[in-house]
Amino acid sequence: MKVKFNRNSELTHFIKENQDKFEAKLLSEAVNVAGKINDILNTGNIDLLKNAQNLVIYVVEEKEQELIDFASFEGVAWAQHALTLSFKLEWVQAIRRTLWHFLHKYEKFNSKNFTRDDFFDLEKKVNDSIDSFINNFFLSYSEYKDELLNSQRKLVEHLSVPIIPVSPTVAVLPLIGNIDDYRMQTIEEKVLMDISRLKLETLIMDLSGLTEMDEDVIVQFENILSGVTMMGCKAVITGLRAELVRNMIRLGVTFNNQAETHGTLQQTLKKYLVV
Numbered sequence: 717m718k719v720k721f722n723r724n725s726e727l728t729h730f731i732k733e734n735q736d737k738f739e740a741k742l743l744s745e746a747v748n749v750a751g752k753i754n755d756i757l758n759t760g761n762i763d764l765l766k767n768a769q770n771l772v773i774y775v776v777e778e779k780e781q782e783l784i785d786f787a788s789f790e791g792v793a794w795a796q797h798a799l800t801l802s803f804k805l806e807w808v809q810a811i812r813r814t815l816w817h818f819l820h821k822y823e824k825f826n827s828k829n830f831t832r833d834d835f836f837d838l839e840k841k842v843n844d845s846i847d848s849f850i851n852n853f854f855l856s857y858s859e860y861k862d863e864l865l866n867s868q869r870k871l872v873e874h875l876s877v878p879i880i881p882v883s884p885t886v887a888v889l890p891l892i893g894n895i896d897d898y899r900m901q902t903i904e905e906k907v908l909m910d911i912s913r914l915k916l917e918t919l920i921m922d923l924s925g926l927t928e929m930d931e932d933v934i935v936q937f938e939n940i941l942s943g944v945t946m947m948g949c950k951a952v953i954t955g956l957r958a959e960l961v962r963n964m965i966r967l968g969v970t971f972n973n974q975a976e977t978h979g980t981l982q983q984t985l986k987k988y989l990v991v
Contacts, residue, residue, distance in 0.1 A: 924955025
């Protein structure tokens, strides 16, 4: 392979002067990614060849902070567009092999000045830098995905707490299924925010669809009722099931001071929606 080289140039210049050959070698090393370059560019506006050159420069010039920042940026970009991680790993490993191929060429031209110690020192710096890029890329990718999953989970939880206005000042909150500690926190946040947002005077909470409520959750629910009252809204509870009432009696919990209770939602709506 014929490679141009200016004896007085640095490694960065050497690689830049041979950019076309560097890219050709890189594409031959990353067989699976080579056919996806345009797809990745169109999907995420990510120029793999340009980014490969940036990574190589950061590695060769030992720009540690720039490399970490670049890895973090790349991790978020790949996570945002749900690009295949196996492609990224193959691409970075291909960059590593291609870089070493050109460093070998460089060493040949500098055999008089390039000692064995120089080589091993360079080997450690290069591989440590590329490993650092991979680690920071995957860390950034994972953190973004975790934040996305948490926000999606929170959205789903909020959607599972439907506060339904039935008049300008009255709304119904039907609670269905099992309520754990996490969901109870979501209910509290949604209830207090929507009372303020909708300017509610009465919130009817229908518990007929609950399958289970732990002891700790019952106590938390009592705190929510206190919060509703503090917001200047009247809490009304309907559909208390016998099992839940027994647990409340055993715990010494009563909602009498915080809420009005009715047997069914239909009865309650008749009372509060009377014209």
